Amino acid sequence: GAKMAAPANEWLSCTLPASNPACDARRAAMSPVLFVSLLLLVAPCRGDAGYDMDEFLKREYSLTKPYQGVGSSSSSHWDLMGTAMITPEHVRLTPDLQSRLGAVWSRIPCFLRDWEMKVQFKIHGQGKKNLNGDGMALWLTKERMQNGPVFGNMNRFTGLGIFVDTYPNEDKNERVFPYISAMVANGSQLYDHDHDGRPTELGGCTALVRNVNHDTFLLIRYMQNRLTVMMDIDGKQDWRECLDVPGVRLPKGYYFGASSATGDLSDNHDLISLRLYQLTVHRTPEEEERDLEEITLPSVDNMPLWNAVEKQDGMSGVTLFFTILFSIIGIFVLVVVAVVLYGRWKEKSRKRFY
Ligand SMILES: *[C@@H]1O[C@H](CO)[C@@H](O)[C@H](O)[C@H]1NC(C)=O
Numbered sequence: 001g002a003k004m005a006a007p008a009n010e011w012l013s014c015t016l017p018a019s020n021p022a023c024d025a026r027r028a029a030m031s032p033v034l035f036v037s038l039l040l041l042v043a044p045c046r047g048d049a050g051y052d053m054d055e056f057l058k059r060e061y062s063l064t065k066p067y068q069g070v071g072s073s074s075s076s077h078w079d080l081m082g083t084a085m086i087t088p089e090h091v092r093l094t095p096d097l098q099s100r101l102g103a104v105w106s107r108i109p110c111f112l113r114d115w116e117m118k119v120q121f122k123i124h125g126q127g128k129k130n131l132n133g134d135g136m137a138l139w140l141t142k143e144r145m146q147n148g149p150v151f152g153n154m155n156r157f158t159g160l161g162i163f164v165d166t167y168p169n170e171d172k173n174e175r176v177f178p179y180i181s182a183m184v185a186n187g188s189q190l191y192d193h194d195h196d197g198r199p200t201e202l203g204g205c206t207a208l209v210r211n212v213n214h215d216t217f218l219l220i221r222y223m224q225n226r227l228t229v230m231m232d233i234d235g236k237q238d239w240r241e242c243l244d245v246p247g248v249r250l251p252k253g254y255y256f257g258a259s260s261a262t263g264d265l266s267d268n269h270d271l272i273s274l275r276l277y278q279l280t281v282h283r284t285p286e287e288e289e290r291d292l293e294e295i296t297l298p299s300v301d302n303m304p305l306w307n308a309v310e311k312q313d314g315m316s317g318v319t320l321f322f323t324i325l326f327s328i329i330g331i332f333v334l335v336v337v338a339v340v341l342y343g344r345w346k347e348k349s350r351k352r353f354y
């Protein structure tokens with residue numbers, strides 16, 4: 001019974017920067033000859049109601065150039081922390097130097113039910129592949145302006161964290177890094193840095209976002225308790241899904257933020273923009289009623305199930321060793337039994353003939 005105001009992919013491609021040829025054409029086509037086709041072309045860029053999707057952009061939760069007053073003015077909607085620094089081009093969360101920690105936090109708690117955040121960022125540095133770190137994180141949490149070991153933010157946070165992890169801490173990591181993952185926590189779970197957050201992750205994907213020439217984007221959508229993360233990192237203006245988790249319950253009144261940290265290894269972590277869009281979802285009266293139930297702590301439905309899946313695909317070396325060992329012993333025993341039985345059967349048939 002619910003649908004979005006506009007087909008997401010359609011307008012997303014139109015809100016991408018100017019490099020999208022389709023949108024360029026829409027902007028450039030000003031000649032009278034093209035007037036009719038222009039009208040036709042403009043249509044998909046607009047929502048059902050006929051107004052520009054830009055109207056759903058919530059400026060109070062967005063951070064865009066020229067970052068007016070961020071970190072200095074009391075009227076700004078954002079606070080800076082640690083090494084975070086404003087330049088005309090970006091908010092540099094950390095420079096390419098060891099042991100830095102920087103963040104930017106919204107001052108206004110978010111009470112939107114359904115939203116979508118588009119993040120433009122750039123991670124680049126001198127280090128060779130896998131000699132760089134540690135990555136950055138996007139947040140929607142109860143706490144703000146804390147520092148700690150989770151990409152510059154506190155551990156045991158309350159809310160949602162999306163991590164762009166650029167360094168594989170786990171020794172035998174079968175994943176290719178940088179790796180994007182998501183975590184929802186109620187203040188009691190620890191982010192396990194040594195295992196790149198694997199024990200608590202809801203899903204994730206590889207995202208080769210470092211030292212690339214084109215713009216890189218992330219899209220975090222929270223709609224009808226469904227968390228979806230998509231990325232556009234290949235410079236093709238094309239969204240690819242990274243993770244999609246239903247049953248994610250996030251209380252209202254939390255703060256958006258972005259943070260980053262470097263350790264022995266480093267990178268420039270540049271945040272270019274955060275754009276927050278309100279999504280319009282039509283709900284049935286029953287859905288409305290259900291939504292009125294106040295959620296007080298973040299949670300994910302069927303979390304044990306997610307954990308089980310996680311453990312299954314990570315069969316440990318010891319388990320694997322014993323599985324193989326017992327299989328070999330089993331086959332050996334079967335062969336011995338077969339040989340003995342065959343021997344007896346042969347003896348019996350010999351006795352019968354003589
Ligand atoms: C917080 O989350 C943990 C792990 O999912 C869970 O065991 C615990 O019951 C939760 N705490 C509360 C108060 O809901």
Ligand SMILES: [Ca+2]
Pocket residue numbers: 134165166167168169193196
């Ligand atoms: Ca890591």
